[in-house]
Amino acid sequence: MEKRTDKxxxxxxxxxxxxxxxxxxxxxxxxxxxxxxxxxxxxxKQQNILYAMGVNENxxxxxxxxxxxxxxxxxxxxxxxxxxxxxxxxxxxxxxxLIDIKKEQAAAKDASYVRKxxxxxxxxxxxxxxxxxxxxxxxxxxxWAYVSMDENMVVQGIFMDHKGETxxxxxxxxxxxxxxxxxxxxxxxxxxxFKGIAVSKGNADPTNIDKNDNEVDAIAGATITGxxxxxxxxxxxxxxxxxxxxxxxx
Amino acid sequence: MGLFKxxxxxxxxxxxxxxxxxxxxxxCSALAIxxxxxxxxxxxIAVLFVLGAGNVVISLMRNIIPSKIRIIVQLIVxxxxxxxxxxxxxxxxxxxSKTLSVFVGLIIxxxxxxxxxxxxxxxxxPWRSFLDGIGNALGYGVILVIVGFFRELLGSGTLxxxxxxxxxxxxxGAYAYGYENNGFMLLAPMALITLGIIIWVQRSKNEALxxxx
Numbered sequence: 445m446e447k448r449t450d451k452x453x454x455x456x457x458x459x460x461x462x463x464x465x466x467x468x469x470x471x472x473x474x475x476x477x478x479x480x481x482x483x484x485x486x487x488x489k490q491q492n493i494l495y496a497m498g499v500n501e502n503x504x505x506x507x508x509x510x511x512x513x514x515x516x517x518x519x520x521x522x523x524x525x526x527x528x529x530x531x532x533x534x535x536x537x538x539x540x541x542l543i544d545i546k547k548e549q550a551a552a553k554d555a556s557y558v559r560k561x562x563x564x565x566x567x568x569x570x571x572x573x574x575x576x577x578x579x580x581x582x583x584x585x586x587x588w589a590y591v592s593m594d595e596n597m598v599v600q601g602i603f604m605d606h607k608g609e610t611x612x613x614x615x616x617x618x619x620x621x622x623x624x625x626x627x628x629x630x631x632x633x634x635x636x637x638f639k640g641i642a643v644s645k646g647n648a649d650p651t652n653i654d655k656n657d658n659e660v661d662a663i664a665g666a667t668i669t670g671x672x673x674x675x676x677x678x679x680x681x682x683x684x685x686x687x688x689x690x691x692x693x694x
Numbered sequence: 695m696g697l698f699k700x701x702x703x704x705x706x707x708x709x710x711x712x713x714x715x716x717x718x719x720x721x722c723s724a725l726a727i728x729x730x731x732x733x734x735x736x737x738x739i740a741v742l743f744v745l746g747a748g749n750v751v752i753s754l755m756r757n758i759i760p761s762k763i764r765i766i767v768q769l770i771v772x773x774x775x776x777x778x779x780x781x782x783x784x785x786x787x788x789x790x791s792k793t794l795s796v797f798v799g800l801i802i803x804x805x806x807x808x809x810x811x812x813x814x815x816x817x818x819x820p821w822r823s824f825l826d827g828i829g830n831a832l833g834y835g836v837i838l839v840i841v842g843f844f845r846e847l848l849g850s851g852t853l854x855x856x857x858x859x860x861x862x863x864x865x866x867g868a869y870a871y872g873y874e875n876n877g878f879m880l881l882a883p884m885a886l887i888t889l890g891i892i893i894w895v896q897r898s899k900n901e902a903l904x905x906x907x
Binding site: 449450454455458459462463466469470473474477480481484488505512605606607608609610611612613615650651664665 | 726727728729730732733736737757758759760761762763767770774777778781782784785786788792795796797799846849855863877880881
């Protein structure tokens, strides 16, 4: 006798029922948890921006953000101005940190759209930091970073993260040994033109003493992630370079 | 006795029916994430949870799953489980979820999970299936940790991030005597060779495991 579960009609009904039930559970979980998740992401952005300008709870070797319950107060204390650069226009906008870089990048593919570029001005102990959020592609998925620079585009701090790079290899771009190499590196070359920072293999400067060579030491086994970091810095920070040139000339 | 009569379901996969070295399942993730010991341990724990829970769910559903579409049903169950856990972690333990999120894709596609659903949970009761899941996940985890230990030690000279062999740039510790890290250990091919050596050692100790030609 044919088993009940072998019938075509049963199979189809089962498939429809399963899709319906699992779909509902996932949709319910996603929408019920969305407010919490969004709030966590918003706080994380603030934490990352502050991290880049050196407001963090780092101990040697570890990456420690300022704690989530303190971050809102610290953010309004240290971030003195949030700007949105759109073409030649520069506006102050207290919600600039909520601009979705991914959506702006996608919209900018249409040549008629002028991209909104967020820029945060932080002030700590009298020093001004210019913090720029950037986003690019690694080996498997998105990578992003918050770069804080002085007015000459010399890196003061950086926080980098990724969505799905290989654990143990590319995923290490968010570790101190890699991120801290960028500190002090100059985005401009000797003739003050924008050059970016390359992530290079076999460079002759593994301890990163030369800060004007526009390169940092790569992670072994993570070539494509490293190239992605370099490409992200080159293309995304270049769009800000005219602002910095303007800043210098005034 | 009672609860313990099935203890071989947990202990066998650690050695004689090990999912990685004997059944040669889960190789993809064993090669991909064992460059560091820490990643190996995290992955082992994540698979332990997913395989234990997944085996129970599939076992409970074993009498109603149509055989024609059973593979896809298994895939949906494991994917849904992993996504729900990921969402809950993102909402309530954000930092932890960031550490684990890179493993999510690797867990769903781990062939040990599908293999145990198919080979065991579909034909056994929930408790036995749970034990089988835990056993196989531990067997997988043991191999992952062994491979991760040697790859991180010989490739980076560190263990869990601590510089156990000294500093390769400052030339301290073992590096002062001319020792060098083997960068090749960080790449996937050496994981395969390490795994091969483990299989070799295991089979030479237990000749019953050697197949006849």
